[in-house]
Amino acid sequence: MLQRRKILQYHTNKYNIHMYNFRLVLYVWVLSIIGILVINSAADGFAAKQLIGFVGGSVVMIIFSLIDYNYIAKFEWYLYSINIGMLIAVKLFGISVNGARRWFSLGPFGTFQPSELSKVIMLIIFAHLISEQKEKINSLATILRIGILYVIPMFLVAWEPDLSTTMVFAFLFCTLMFVGGISYKIIGAILGAALPLGGILIWYIQQPGQILLHDYQLNRVLSFLNPSDYLLTTYNQQYNSIMAIGSGMLTGKGLDNNTITSVKGGNFISEPQTDFIFAVVGEELGFIGSCVVIGLILLIVIECLRIAKDARDMRGHLVASGVAGIITFQSFVNIGVATGILPNTGLPLPFVSYGLSSLLSNFICIGLVLNVGLQRNRR
Template sequence: MIKRFNYFLHGLLQYDFRKYNIRLVLIVLALSIIGVLTINSAADGFASKQLLGIGVGVVLMIFFSLIDYKFIANFQWILYAINIVMLVAVLLLGIDVNGATRWFSLGSFGTLQPSEFAKMLMLIIFAKFINDNKDRISRFSTILITGILYAVPLFLIFEEPDLSTTLVFVFLFCVLMFVGGLSYKIVGGILVTVIPLGALVLWYVTQPFQILLDEYQQTRIMTFLNPSEYLLTTYAQQYNSVMAIGSGMLTGKGLNNNTLTSVKGGDFLAEPQTDFIFAVLGEELGFVGSCVVIGLLLFVVIECLLIARDAADMTGRLIASGYAAIISFQAFVNIGVATALLPNTGLPLPFISYGLSSLLANFIGIGLVLNVGLQRNRR
């Protein structure tokens, strides 16, 4: 324990704090503040918890920004075991909400969603694993072993069921393998295979005899393909979301708008503070406010990629680029769902949507990226 503390202290003293990315911190805080204001406007009783979560999240961000990411990554197999135990435990002991078992109940404190923290654990674990195997990343045996190790937690999340988070993990895996140096020939071969296979799978899951998806998941896809047939049922949520965003026009109706024609006043959306927070944002802050939020999220991704470019090693490069992938994918899907460009699926808008698990996990991710930035150009 003393040796580990000395290692931490030595690393802390070696940091050049002029490299601490204050710009990224300020962008994240700006997003978080906008999130609290929008959540407060969307529904009563959630903003204070979100504000508390930001306070805890900032502490976690600073803490993880000061711990050497290589030191954390050295515990990859312990972290992998913790990840598996956590995901199995939620399946066995978690609470059931609308047929999904994704959360632990924390009583008056709300719920805890392990899959949100699993994103950060998988990011660290496989950044280290791919770095250790970077010289043979394109070998079939390495790809197979990596895929099997990755598939275990992926399967557990899919079984919750949580298809949207499963897709985040699939996208993260693809980005990590690509950045890790996977051969372009293999990437090209995968694309040639996956694109027609994906079209075949899409056809299959729309058939009445399909067994891959649960009924509600198939219904969401059918709703996306034939929205007019589901206008009064499963498409109503997205339709109302699009109407709300459009009604905001250029500058919006203003925060805390409570007229009968608003999302909140008219009760047009279920749980608007979470998956459909962008509808509230678009209605009350308009096109300008929506563009500001999208721009800030884009800046977060760009800052992460710049840090990845200058990272001291492959592990750091994978952590920073992998976190950029998580943020960009979740933002794209959340906004795509709210604007009916994608099938309805539940993914939080990073730093904006209500949800303490997502918020704290994202602050941890930013902390890791900041630490990678602190050590850039250190070999």
């Protein structure tokens, strides 16, 4: 404990408190408080836990903001080993829900989802690896080496199965490689190959006997492609979500709305406090409240990108850009699912959806970004 205090004090003394981005902290806190209020309105018994997660997450954020991200990156292979071990352990010993093993049971404290922490670990490790290889980033050997190391934990997440988090991993990898300076020629070649392959993939998964997707995943894709055929089954959740958002109109029905026609009172959406939290936002806070939530997310992303722009090294630039990428992708997918513009998939809305594992990982990410900002003028 004494050694930890010395390390924290050492790193704290190197920073100028006037460089601390309190604006980013304010945006995160306001969005999180809105999330707690909406969660309390969406379902009973979750807001108190989310409040505890908010307080604990804020403490963790502050701690990580005062520890040099370069110091954390020194333990890359230890972190990588822990990450692999954690993802294997949850598949072997985790609790099973609807055929997926993604969580460890923590008894009265709820559950822990390792893939959420894994996102943070992957961000730190590969920001470090890419920054170390920035002069060789366009080398085929470098791309393959980094890609293979990245695919291993991503495969373990897909094996749980957790397709939505796997997509976050894939997007994070693309973000880090793009920011790391991969050639536009390589990007063009990949896109040129990906577009026709994507078309073939969409055709293949609709064929009898396809083996790429589980039945529930396939039904979600098919219901998105043909919503009228699945209106009373798979697409029902998204349809009700769209109706709920539309019913909020300009100013919404107000928090804690419990009428028979509401999401909560009518029980039209299962687990509205998590994946479909934006339906509750739209219904109870209306168009104005929805714009406020989206605006706060946008401001958080902008602050992360500003810090990335002024980072003192490539590693910090990648860390802050990666966090911006994670928040952007998860927000776009969550809101896209709730509004029916994307197939149904389970990704939380950052700082708004209920989920202590997600909330904690998001706060750690913001802490890392704050630390990058604290060092932006150092040489």
